[in-house]
Amino acid sequence: MAVTLADVAARAGVSAATVSRVLSGNYPVAAHTRGRVLRAVEELEYVVNGPASALAAASSDLVGVLVNDIADPFFGIMASAVQGEIGDRKLAVVCNTGGSPERELTYLTLLQRQRAAAVVVTGGAVEDPEHQAALGARLKRLTEGGARVVLCGRPPMRDEAVGGGTGAAGATGTAAGTEPGAAAGGAPEDVPGGGQVGGRGADGGIVTLAFDNTGGARRLTEHLISLGHRRIGYVAGPAHRTTTRHRLDGHRQALEARGLLADAEALTVHGWAYDRPSGYDGALELLRRGTAPTAVLAANDTVALGVCAALRDQGLRVPEDISVAGFDDFPYSVDAYPALTTVRIPLHSAGARAGRLALGREGAPPGGVATVPAELIVRASTAPPHAFR
Amino acid sequence: MAVTLADVAARAGVSAATVSRVLSGNYPVAAHTRGRVLRAVEELEYVVNGPASALAAASSDLVGVLVNDIADPFFGIMASAVQGEIGDRKLAVVCNTGGSPERELTYLTLLQRQRAAAVVVTGGAVEDPEHQAALGARLKRLTEGGARVVLCGRPPMRDEAVGGGTGAAGATGTAAGTEPGAAAGGAPEDVPGGGQVGGRGADGGIVTLAFDNTGGARRLTEHLISLGHRRIGYVAGPAHRTTTRHRLDGHRQALEARGLLADAEALTVHGWAYDRPSGYDGALELLRRGTAPTAVLAANDTVALGVCAALRDQGLRVPEDISVAGFDDFPYSVDAYPALTTVRIPLHSAGARAGRLALGREGAPPGGVATVPAELIVRASTAPPHAFR
């Protein structure tokens, strides 16, 4: 930890100010001077002191990315996409919250401490009003400090949570937990919104990229119903999380439309995580409850693989004896046995967009909220039930 | 960005120094004083200025983690484990190099600029002497600056690359590209090494957690040979990378022991990445080359899934017509069709150990190098060839 700006300046025979200007590049400097400076930098192997420049410039080149677990493909893919957009001008600080509200808050504070240029919060939110309020407060402080905040994969914050914003912000509010776009029943609205126009998020606001979990789940259940299934089990994700609930909502909307809602409660079991063991145990629990369903939906593809494994271990064939479907369409789902019917969410492009939004390289959508569409992918794991063959 | 240490000090009626001491906690402060300070911090919602304290203390709480691609489970799992160990006292800066040597160097410089407390470099290295030299120089500067450096999943640096270290370092060198432990043919050596003792890496050195790729690959090929296979195809990873070469080395060692090395060249094809398309195309290429192999080994499980897909599309059954095996034992490999025979590398525990090493929470192994074992996992994708049934 030796060579500093001053050393370079001395060697190049210029002032520290000039060196700084050459390095930051945002100020005119004579060609030959810049040449000498650059040579001195080379010779001395000088490396800028990040903390020092961050202090002086009151801004750092760190971008925080909050994920539940970076090893989970759902988050890994999004984080990778964010990183791809950030490139090497900024650094991505990845924080594994493990889905814990407390850690989410802790990390947000840590990122504020680092004076992060932006923060991307990925994945579903915990539906606790108290936590939402605390989260909103943290996020608000972050934006007030000049950081851009992007929510990717969760519904927008309620206005109360982030405190009344500008006049334009008022138009953004949605009822707690109601997914925008999905609730309207239509195609997810989303207009690129060129430049810096477009409601909050343009500057100092929070931009949200919500996922159409409800719509996707609804279409998936409709698919099963159309195949002839009437008793459809559901191994849901952890309770009190927006992703879990929205998917369940869509499922139930489809059931209700066909008057099949009565059994829904008995056919639903909540896992404790979006992982394979959770699916395995969930499936066993479902079988234990009596009349077996003819199809089982899972919280996501990983859970679905656990479900398949459990069914197989119980001597049931998928999809001959029982259909199974997942959600998210992870890369390996097509190679699973059997290839999973699922709902694709364009995680990579959503993450990339979140990254651009975080860098301000893309304008915020109108109202600061856009909904990412979800597409039904039918593969081999779903088929008509016995009665329909 | 308003409230500073001074503000808190004023509100608490103490000096800035006292507030600093309360916050860092590494200095005795009277109970009631600390109480008042803490209250002031709460009331003012004070958040430390990271860059400022990093500047003053000449150290930051950032830990860099270099990966090829965080969306790849191989890296995602290790990164997640590293993150789990560093918890929320330090922040993980994840850098996607995409396997590019240049970006690897760029990121290392960026991390040095941030005065990262430690850097964990994961995955195989590019086997270019020039790059190795440049890499060694960067790593050396990092360690000289007080950062801990941990290599996880690649062989140790040659001593020339990192410049002559202390006397103890001399014992660590291995011939370029020769994997320690594996080459010896015995079980991977590894002694925890309590405390701060144990060769380089204890302070200012580079600690290496090498993977036993060679040994794992050798055992995998031996397994196939023992099943009766004689023509074994190999869809390798990108050339000039240690992981690719070490696995290929192990494969050939096993072939050579049975006098089967003659066809090896013609049965090997290099992919351009450790991904599915690479496996798909590699398998087709292999089939195109004439006499089809009775088994195909893949660079890793992801590639193996691509191989299986290609074979299936060509009307071949796995493993009836042709056996397939992967490497790494990713979580989903057991759910693939058919369940993959593979070699398990304990990525999570290796990553966790790398994390502890990076924090100095665990002593360096003797010589600064430990080898992570690889275990053969036999599943359904490998079976005897037709001739043996």
Next chain:
DNA sequence: TTGTAGGCGTTATCAC
């Protein structure tokens, strides 16, 4: 136990 003061390495505002 607490306060004082100097410095950490850059950036930005002025003059020249």
Next chain:
DNA sequence: GTGATAACGCCTACAA
């Protein structure tokens, strides 16, 4: 164009 010279906010001997 380039050079002084204040901040920037915190840490840490050194004193009291």
